[in-house]
Amino acid sequence: MRLVYTSELLTEPIAEELRRKGWETIASENPGADVVAGKAEVAIGSALDYSRHLGLTDYALVPDFGIITYGIAGLIRITFPPGRESLSSIAVHSLNSASTILAGILLIEKHGIEPNFVEVSEDADLQVMFEAADGAVLSGDSAINSLPHHSMALDLSDEWEDLTDAPLPYTLAWGRTGHVPSESIDELLKARDQMVLTFPDRIAQSESPEGLQLIYERYLSGSIQFSLPREEASNILTPLFHYPFYHGIISDIPTVKFLDELPETPAEGDE
Numbered sequence: 001m002r003l004v005y006t007s008e009l010l011t012e013p014i015a016e017e018l019r020r021k022g023w024e025t026i027a028s029e030n031p032g033a034d035v036v037a038g039k040a041e042v043a044i045g046s047a048l049d050y051s052r053h054l055g056l057t058d059y060a061l062v063p064d065f066g067i068i069t070y071g072i073a074g075l076i077r078i079t080f081p082p083g084r085e086s087l088s089s090i091a092v093h094s095l096n097s098a099s100t101i102l103a104g105i106l107l108i109e110k111h112g113i114e115p116n117f118v119e120v121s122e123d124a125d126l127q128v129m130f131e132a133a134d135g136a137v138l139s140g141d142s143a144i145n146s147l148p149h150h151s152m153a154l155d156l157s158d159e160w161e162d163l164t165d166a167p168l169p170y171t172l173a174w175g176r177t178g179h180v181p182s183e184s185i186d187e188l189l190k191a192r193d194q195m196v197l198t199f200p201d202r203i204a205q206s207e208s209p210e211g212l213q214l215i216y217e218r219y220l221s222g223s224i225q226f227s228l229p230r231e232e233a234s235n236i237l238t239p240l241f242h243y244p245f246y247h248g249i250i251s252d253i254p255t256v257k258f259l260d261e262l263p264e265t266p267a268e269g270d271e
Helices: 012-020 031-036 098-111 126-132 141-146 156-164 182-197 199-205 209-220 230-246
Strands: 002-005 024-027 042-046 059-069 076-079 089-092 116-119 135-139 153-155 168-176
Touching: 002 012, 002 031, 012 024, 012 182, 031 042, 031 168, 059 182, 059 230, 076 098, 076 141, 076 156, 089 098, 089 126, 098 135, 098 156, 098 230, 126 135, 135 141, 141 209, 153 156, 156 168, 156 230, 168 230, 182 199, 199 209
Parallel strands: 002 024, 002 042, 089 116, 089 135
Antiparallel strands: 042 168, 059 168, 076 135, 076 153
């Protein structure tokens, strides 16, 4: 089985465990496109990425897999220096990333702000981002590492919950219909569970343990969960698809469906 995934502190241990099970795992900047191109059967990536390739190939969600955030979770933040009163410009590492798109939607919908996003290099640190703009969008590892040092921030999970009354889906897993057997789904879920169990060990081994410790504490308090309950999936995911559709970012709202609800044979024309 082949997996393409966004490599982060929270996903890399899952990929490592799957490699031990014999999977081929490939870090990717665009897992959704790679699944459509047939480079892999399964993707782990941003929840928004799941909705970006509709109609190009048939795919569905891995049941019960997701990183879902409630309140102040710390995984996507707009941070700014003390005393900064404007957010008319915001530095980002990619104009097309899910975090940038989400930040733009939230600032327009909730605060009436339509900022100018300033793209900086991928390796630009927070100080460089603050020099380029009023604030900075941080997500994933950069957001986690900023938690102990930069408290001045809008947490986009908290902002999203205020706007929609729903938690923010941060990461999903999905696969090509008919190409992901139930045994592979089980292995992926067991790798997810192993990642959670080994959290304390990874904190001890981390080069930046303070941020990862805060994420672990937020998992223990319920602000971060590593599952997407089937019965809650539609209510959780529909707002995330509705707003990008309304803003013209995606062309259609995807159906919430799961791999284990579909036949384990390729759909016609999807070989």
